[in-house]
Every structure is written in C-alpha cells, then in structure tokens.
Amino acid sequence: MKNLLCATALLMAAAAPALAAPETYVLDASHSQIVFTYNHLGYSTGMGMFSGFEGEIAFDQEDPAASSVNVSFPVRSMLTGWEARFDHFMAGDFFDAADDEMVTFTSTGIEVTGDNTALIIGDLTLNDVTKSVVLDATLNQVGTHPMANKAWAGFDATTTLLRSDFGVGAFAPHVSDEVSVTLSIEAMKAE
Structure with a gap:
C-alpha cells in the first residue's frame, strides 16, 4: 500500500507545471496515510490505516509519463x-507477518x-504476492511549504483491492x- 502512496505522489507531481529536469521528492512520513475499509458481515465498515512510509518520486514535469515512484512500509505498521484485531490480522488467518x-x-x-489527475500503474507486493494495481490520483497542491520553506507536493488517490489476490x-x-x-500523501523536494 505504501507503494501505492508513492505512485500516487508521482502521478500528482506529473500533473503539475513543467520544470526543466526531473526532480526527486521524498515522502513526508508524518503527513502521509493509507486508509482501508471493508464490509464486516454486513453489519459495519471495518477500517484500518498504514502510516510512516518511506519512498521517493522521480518527477519529470516536462514529461510526466517518464516519472516514477517507489514506496515501502512494514506490514506491522498497520x-x-x-x-x-491487529493480532488477528498479523496471525495465520491473514498475513502471518x-x-x-x-x-x-x-x-x-x-x-x-x-x-x-492521472492513473498510476504499478506493482504492489503484499504478503509475498505481486500484482499490478492502478491508483486514481489527484494532485492537491504543489508549491512552497509555508513552514519548511521548500518545494512540496500533496495528493490523494484511491484504488480497490481484492484480499484474495494477495492470499x-x-x-x-x-x-x-x-x-x-x-491514500493521502505529502512529499518534499529532496535536498
């Protein structure tokens, strides 16, 4: 899922105004989250979250399709x-993580x-299974962060996964x- 976040960041950056050359952005782990929801027996909507990802986006504003994104995070950061519930998710019925x-x-x-907006296509590896997924991404904003005083980008994305695809x-x-x-992601231009 973290990879999904990175891909979303890349997509958002790709939709921003053109720059002279590709630039590297790193994810702001303190302001990036992945929220997942599922139906529990028809009675409720179960929810969970991942945060604290690591990753970077190589963003080419002149040729957004040439951009790339890589993200990773521990399963146990759920x-x-x-x-x-966490203990059950990490046990044999689910991740055995x-x-x-x-x-x-x-x-x-x-x-x-x-x-x-953009579609970010990528390989998601979860539970030792790799599948292609598509993130439907929206660039929220690109500009100078008012506190960090450096280039920043923010974006959201959605996708739907089948649990059974990942065992x-x-x-x-x-x-x-x-x-x-x-997914909701913030990324800062690398030093």
Missing part, C-alpha cells in the same frame, strides 16, 4: 484501533488524465473480499 515483512509499490507507468482472503465473502483504499 493500525486497527483494537489490539486483538514477520517483524521485517514489507509492503512495496513500484510504478510501471503513468497515464495523465487531466490538468491535475489474505479469510472469511470472504462474509467479510468482504473487496477492500477500498484511500
């Missing part, structure tokens, strides 16, 4: 709001769809196989 297991996203292509489909269809993912 927040569920209830320790017993080791302390060092990572989620990664590497973009493979970008399709600019509007002045500040974590326990209890489907009662607990929905389909998971909605929303």
Whole structure:
C-alpha cells in the first residue's frame, strides 16, 4: 500500500507545471496515510490505516509519463484501533507477518488524465504476492511549504483491492473480499 502512496505522489507531481529536469521528492512520513475499509458481515465498515512510509518520486514535469515512484512500509505498521484485531490480522488467518515483512509499490507507468489527475500503474507486493494495481490520483497542491520553506507536493488517490489476490482472503465473502483504499500523501523536494 505504501507503494501505492508513492505512485500516487508521482502521478500528482506529473500533473503539475513543467520544470526543466526531473526532480526527486521524498515522502513526508508524518503527513502521509493509507486508509482501508471493508464490509464486516454486513453489519459495519471495518477500517484500518498504514502510516510512516518511506519512498521517493522521480518527477519529470516536462514529461510526466517518464516519472516514477517507489514506496515501502512494514506490514506491522498497520493500525486497527483494537489490539486483538491487529493480532488477528498479523496471525495465520491473514498475513502471518514477520517483524521485517514489507509492503512495496513500484510504478510501471503513468497515464495523465487531466490538468491535475492521472492513473498510476504499478506493482504492489503484499504478503509475498505481486500484482499490478492502478491508483486514481489527484494532485492537491504543489508549491512552497509555508513552514519548511521548500518545494512540496500533496495528493490523494484511491484504488480497490481484492484480499484474495494477495492470499489474505479469510472469511470472504462474509467479510468482504473487496477492500477500498484511500491514500493521502505529502512529499518534499529532496535536498
């Protein structure tokens, strides 16, 4: 999912005004989140979040399709709001996640769809399975950060994943196989 965030950042940057050369932006881990939701037995909408990602975007404003994004984060950085649910998600029914297991996203292509929108296509690796995913991204803003006094970019993206595609489909269809993912990312121009 973190890879998804990076891909979103790249897409957003691609929709920004052109610059002379590709520039590297790094994710601001303190202001970047991935939220996922799923249907729980028809009674409620379950939610969780990942934060604290690492990643960078190589952004070419003159040729946005030539940009790229890479993101990663530990599976165990998941927040569920209830320790017993987290423990269940990390156990054998779902991730069976080791302390060092990572989620990664590497973009493979970008399709600019509007002045500040794009589709970011990339490989998401989750639970030792790699699948192609598409992020529907929107550039929120590019400019000088008022506190950091450096170039900054912010963007949102959405996608839908099937848990079963990544080997974590326990209890489907009662607990929905389909998971909605929303990303919100900030990235700063690298020093």
